[in-house]
Amino acid sequence: ETGVTQTPRHLVMGMTNKKSLKCEQHLGHNAMYWYKQSAKKPLELMFVYNFKEQTENNSVPSRFSPECPNSSHLFLHLHTLQPEDSALYLCASSHWTGGNTGELFFGEGSRLTVL
Amino acid sequence: GEDVEQSLFLSVREGDSSVINCTYTDSSSTYLYWYKQEPGAGLQLLTYIFSNMDMKQDQRLTVLLNKKDKHLSLRIADTQTGDSAIYFCAERQTGANNLFFGTGTRLTVIP
Numbered sequence: 001e002t003g004v005t006q007t008p009r010h011l012v013m014g015m016t017n018k019k020s021l022k023c024e025q026h027l028g029h030n031a032m033y034w035y036k037q038s039a040k041k042p043l044e045l046m047f048v049y050n051f052k053e054q055t056e057n058n059s060v061p062s063r064f065s066p067e068c069p070n071s072s073h074l075f076l077h078l079h080t081l082q083p084e085d086s087a088l089y090l091c092a093s094s095h096w097t098g099g100n101t102g103e104l105f106f107g108e109g110s111r112l113t114v115l
Numbered sequence: 116g117e118d119v120e121q122s123l124f125l126s127v128r129e130g131d132s133s134v135i136n137c138t139y140t141d142s143s144s145t146y147l148y149w150y151k152q153e154p155g156a157g158l159q160l161l162t163y164i165f166s167n168m169d170m171k172q173d174q175r176l177t178v179l180l181n182k183k184d185k186h187l188s189l190r191i192a193d194t195q196t197g198d199s200a201i202y203f204c205a206e207r208q209t210g211a212n213n214l215f216f217g218t219g220t221r222l223t224v225i226p
Contacts, residue, residue, distance in 0.1 A: 106157030
């Protein structure tokens with residue numbers, strides 16, 4: 001059991017669809033993250049939430065819309081995506097403090113294919 | 116901005132040692148991490164090293180940090196087929212909670 005659960009694991013959508021990715025953590029953490037993993041590229045940080053407040057938006061296009069209703073849940077709403085948005089989207093959580101190791105715990109990812 | 120670089124592929128024979136290398140550009144990095152990603156799974160923390168250390172050993176894993184050259188390496192002794200995975204190097208700046216990752220190195224262990 002990972003402690004961070006992502007659904008769905010696989011998603012295929014057309015460019016005009018609207019869908020959402022969901023992430024839930026059971027670790028008592030207060031920070032949550034979305035990362036994008038594409039082949040042969042570094043993991044890209046997309047969004048960071050600390051105590052439900054967005055603290056970082058890494059120049060992500062507006063067709064990606066995050067939502068964090070509480071410290072345990074994080075969503076990524078998808079709208080009019082492009083084929084180049086096809087990737088593995090990873091959710092992670094951590095404690096938010098500058099004093100600890102900052103270990104991130106990752107979910108297994110949602111594999112998105114945009115047709 | 117932060118830049119973390121790794122080679123994309125490494126192949127080793129079972130029983131040999133593997134050495135995965137990483138370079139980074141940010142001299143204010145506080146912690147440096149190695150994560151492992153097995154097929155179909157998320158990233159799992161393997162080990163980390165604080166920037167005031169130059170070596171850390173944990174069973175088959177040895178991390179070496181050359182802060183002057185901004186070079187980090189992960190050595191896996193007696194590599195097994197179960198070690199086949201993608202290994203990510205990551206760094207965190209002082210006071211920040213975000214991690215910056217490299218591309219990952221795909222390690223293939225040949226039986």
